Amino acid sequence: MRARRRQRLVMSSKWSDIIYVVKSGVLVLSANGGSGRRQLLAILYPGDAYSMSLAPPLDGVGVVAMTDCDLIRMRRSALEDFPSEMQELEAFLQQRTAELHARSILHIARLASLxxxxxxxxxxxxxxxxxxxxxxxxxxxxxxxxxxxxxxxxxxxxxxxxxxxxxxxxxxxxxxxxxxxxxxxxxxxxxxxxxxxxxxxxxxxxxxxxxxxxxxxx
Amino acid sequence: MRARRRQRLVMSSKWSDIIYVVKSGVLVLSANGGSGRRQLLAILYPGDAYSMSLAPPLDGVGVVAMTDCDLIRMRRSALEDFPSEMQELEAFLQQRTAELHARSILHIARLASLxxxxxxxxxxxxxxxxxxxxxxxxxxxxxxxxxxxxxxxxxxxxxxxxxxxxxxxxxxxxxxxxxxxxxxxxxxxxxxxxxxxxxxxxxxxxxxxxxxxxxxxx
DNA sequence: TTTGGTTCTTGATGCGCGTCAAAGCTCGCG
DNA sequence: CGCGAGCTTTGACGCGCATCAAGAACCAAA
Missing domain, CATH: 1.10.10.10 (Winged helix-like DNA-binding domain superfamily/Winged helix DNA-binding domain)
Known part of the structure; x- marks a missing residue:
């Protein structure tokens, strides 16, 4: 699928089963902060995989495209239909999630100490x-x-x-x-x-x- | 295994294959910030699973016990010896990692907007x-x-x-x-x-x- | 209990960054 | 090509939090 600049992907926690993989473009995880001000919580680059189960239930959370993007959309539960590839895909997701998490932790370190x-x-x-x-x-x-x-x-x-x-x-x-x-x-x-x-x-x-x-x- | 209060778990990125699961106690992910000041980047509660692949390669990163803790230590690669349980364990780790990530994102939101x-x-x-x-x-x-x-x-x-x-x-x-x-x-x-x-x-x-x-x- | 060291509290002071307001730039649209 | 709206820049000013320093509370050992 493709997403246009400024387009908001429908990503309520009800669709936490859906995984997006970024092929090209840049997206952000956005939410409304305590003071009503919008905040951007994470940046997604090509190669990243994101699912709403990774985001906390903040007010107005969602992924927004910052540029035109190419994306792959899939349901995690659909993986089970492909047992032979599942292993590999699980490992891929695991690794991508770990990298994303490391980046988020680094972001915390930057916000806190720089x-x-x-x-x-x-x-x-x-x-x-x-x-x-x-x-x-x-x-x-x-x-x-x-x-x-x-x-x-x-x-x-x-x-x-x-x-x-x-x-x-x-x-x-x-x-x-x-x-x-x-x-x-x-x-x-x-x-x-x-x-x-x-x-x-x-x-x-x-x-x-x-x-x-x-x-x-x- | 058990960890004493203030004990630092050996967790260089070389051991990124090792997963710790917290049974009881509280631990933190700690690192040295830019200004030489120590910072605590995440808190681990009972039920959490952590591996060093989730932490960025910051100076002095490591997990430190804040109380006496009961932990399970295992190697991810060892999972492959138990194909029947592996499925289940993968799902468990996936879910725990997602929750941890959601907490980290929430922490970013708190640091940034509160x-x-x-x-x-x-x-x-x-x-x-x-x-x-x-x-x-x-x-x-x-x-x-x-x-x-x-x-x-x-x-x-x-x-x-x-x-x-x-x-x-x-x-x-x-x-x-x-x-x-x-x-x-x-x-x-x-x-x-x-x-x-x-x-x-x-x-x-x-x-x-x-x-x-x-x-x-x- | 006393002692000593660590951790915590509290005050005074300064700087960085947020806030508000106004002007300047860009870029899209007619 | 020119106009206008929405960004972006810049200045003046105030507040919140960091810093430094001194004193108090707490805890562990003797």
Whole structure:
């Protein structure tokens, strides 16, 4: 199936049997926070598998497409019809769920221990490595989330986020083209803004990338 | 196996094949945050299953017992020797992982959208429902985490946490006996301090409990 | 019970980030 | 091509929470 940008997948907990696998595009898990403000709780990248049984019964939870997406939709119970493939699929889901969980835990660590500036830097780093084109020490990527989306994900306010982006840009670490495209001038330099960058690198397929200074300056 | 209070389970990512199932006691997933400060990323209650593949490769990650614990330790690969039970066990692990993930997402929502006072109230509510004795509208529970542990979990400073506890006590919502025991005078009143309390109730087995005012005042 | 060390509380102070308001940019749509 | 709505940026200001420091309470051992 396909989903359009801004489209909300019907995912009440009543359909917890349904599993979505992301083939292309970016989606987010969204909910209404305590103060009525929307918050983005997790980001789904190509390769991720998601089912509503993974989300808590928050007010207004659901998965929303941030870009046009290709998805696979299937029912877990349908697996039982294919005993020979089930084993393999169970293992796949298990592994995907574990990775998603690790990313969520990392997100907790970032929210809890990083300054807002480092959080933004970590977000751009993650997005660039996941969805961007990496060339040597630079990277270019689309920003599938608007500024206020990013703010809602990083638990910042849009005003503050804007200020931080301005600071990063004026420092020459990142640049933007229009509103929805970012250029990372130097990945290493960006990493220096993110204390726990090594974990981010590892979780997004760049375990071998040497982030040099890392957090050794602390 | 058993674990003593403060004992750290050997859980480097090299042993990601090992699964721990909590029979009794409380454990936490701990790591060193960016600023060198320790942080507690998740709490494990009886019934939970945890494997290191669920944790990101943060500096100093590991599971630490907060109380004396009874645990089951097993290797996932050992499951394959028992094909008849494997099906069932896979399903069990899947379900436990999903619940754990839902709790982590809820924790993100709390960290991101709740004031520090509400976070503390939510924490006490969760602990009381999970590990305490509930009698009518009141509950009593041990506090397996010290004040600074709680602060590290809620992304607060120990000083601030202390102030908040004092405020909650002076308001008569909770009381303490010694340092490691809490009494919730009125669960409903406590719920009113927590905007997203309904989700907390649902995730800890009290879905039917009516938290009245809930967040309808918003 | 006394003693000592750890943990917890409480006060004073400062900074970061949220909030509000206004202006500036983008981009879609006519 | 130009207009308008919705984003985004920027400034001024206040509050909440972190920080530092000192004192109190608690607990475990002697």
């Amino acid at each position: 300054s807002s500036e480092s959080r933004v830097a970590a977000f751009i780093l993650e997005l660039a490595l996941r969805t961007g084109q990496v060339v040597n020490d630079t990277a270019t990527c689309d920003l599938p989330l608007s500024r206020s989306d990013i703010a809602d994900y990083l638990s910042l306010n849009a005003d503050t986020l804007s200020r931080i982006m301005t600071r990063l840009k004026s420092r020459g670490t990142v640049a933007t083209v229009g509103r929805s495209r970012a250029i990372v001038k130097s990945i290493k330099r960006l990493c220096k803004e993110v204390p726990i960058c090594r974990t981010t690198l590892a979780l997004h397929g760049y375990a071998e990338l040497d982030c040099q200074a890392d957090n050794s300056h602390s | 004031s520090s006072e509400s976070r503390v109230a939510a924490f006490i509510l969760e602990l009381a429902l999970r590990t305490g004795q509930v009698v009518n509208d009141t509950a009593t529970c041990d506090l397996p985490l010290s004040r600074s542990d709680i602060a590290d979990y809620l992304s607060l400073n120990a000083d601030t946490l202390s102030r908040i506890m004092t405020r909650l006590k002076s308001r008569g919502t909770v009381a303490t006996v010694g340092r490691s025991r809490a009494i919730v005078k009125s669960i409903k009143r406590l719920c009113k301090e927590v905007p997203i309390c309904r989700t907390t109730l649902a995730l800890h087995g009290y879905a039917e409990l009516d938290c009245q005012a809930d967040n309808s005042h918003s």
